[in-house]
Amino acid sequence: QQPVQSPQAVILREGEDAVINCSSSKALYSVHWYRQKHGEAPVFLMILLKGGEQKGHEKISASFNEKKQQSSLYLTASQLSYSGTYFCGTPNNAGNMLTFGGGTRLMVKP
Amino acid sequence: EAGVAQSPRYKIIEKRQSVAFWCNPISGHATLYWYQQILGQGPKLLIQFQNNGVVDDSQLPKDRFSAERLKGVDSTLKIQPAKLEDSAVYLCASSPWTSGGGEQFFGPGTRLTVL
Numbered sequence: 001q002q003p004v005q006s007p008q009a010v011i012l013r014e015g016e017d018a019v020i021n022c023s024s025s026k027a028l029y030s031v032h033w034y035r036q037k038h039g040e041a042p043v044f045l046m047i048l049l050k051g052g053e054q055k056g057h058e059k060i061s062a063s064f065n066e067k068k069q070q071s072s073l074y075l076t077a078s079q080l081s082y083s084g085t086y087f088c089g090t091p092n093n094a095g096n097m098l099t100f101g102g103g104t105r106l107m108v109k110p
Numbered sequence: 111e112a113g114v115a116q117s118p119r120y121k122i123i124e125k126r127q128s129v130a131f132w133c134n135p136i137s138g139h140a141t142l143y144w145y146q147q148i149l150g151q152g153p154k155l156l157i158q159f160q161n162n163g164v165v166d167d168s169q170l171p172k173d174r175f176s177a178e179r180l181k182g183v184d185s186t187l188k189i190q191p192a193k194l195e196d197s198a199v200y201l202c203a204s205s206p207w208t209s210g211g212g213e214q215f216f217g218p219g220t221r222l223t224v225l
Contacts, residue, residue, distance in 0.1 A: 002152075032213075040218070041114075041201060041216035041217060041218050041219060042153065042201070042216045043216070044213040044214065044215070047212070047213065087152050087153070089152075096158060096165055096166065097155055097158060097166055098155060098214070099155070100152030100153050100154070101152055102151060102152050103150075103151070103152050
């Protein structure tokens with residue numbers, strides 16, 4: 001089943017913060033986050049493997065709440081380069097196939 | 111290090127025609143994936159290979175789609191015959207992890223338009 005992402009789209013001014021949520025109707029063991037710029041391939045951001053785990057990449061961090069079956073991506077002091085579509089991916093029970101959410105389109109304006 | 115290569119980058123065909131896409135993964139990556147990404151949606155996995163064997167093809171429409179990975183390196187995805195709803199970007203990704211749970215490296219994709 002496809003994870004649900006919210007919001008579907010967000011517009012920010014440079015320097016503002018944003019949160020993107022990813023929730024699943026089934027138990028989660030890990031969550032993957034990717035960013036895709038317009039016309040380009042998705043690029044890996046991070047994987048969260050354990051419940052409660054938080055990871056960061058520059059000013060982008062994420063948390064994983066296993067009990068709530070959800071993950072959140074935090075973008076702090078957004079930069080123009082953060083613009084793109086963010087996808088979360090959740091693996092199947094065997095852990096070998098990713099199902100991606102519908103994506104959250106983020107636009108950062110000067 | 112060279113990334114995942116795909117060709118062609120763009121393809122326009124008439125419905126009921128055939129088309130093939132090629133992917134060359136990052137050297138040494140055992141796992142290869144083909145995804146279909148329809149405009150405005152997330153990538154949808156079609157098939158996963160580990161070396162030259164199929165791990166999962168449960169979401170591949172086998173009546174018209176086929177894929178192979180010869181010698182565990184390059185891979186081709188074929189559509190025969192194409193339908194209008196096959197218009198999408200076809201992404202190839204590879205990973206060094208055999209479990210499939212690690213980072214995936216995506217190629218630039220092939221944008222297919224079916225008229």
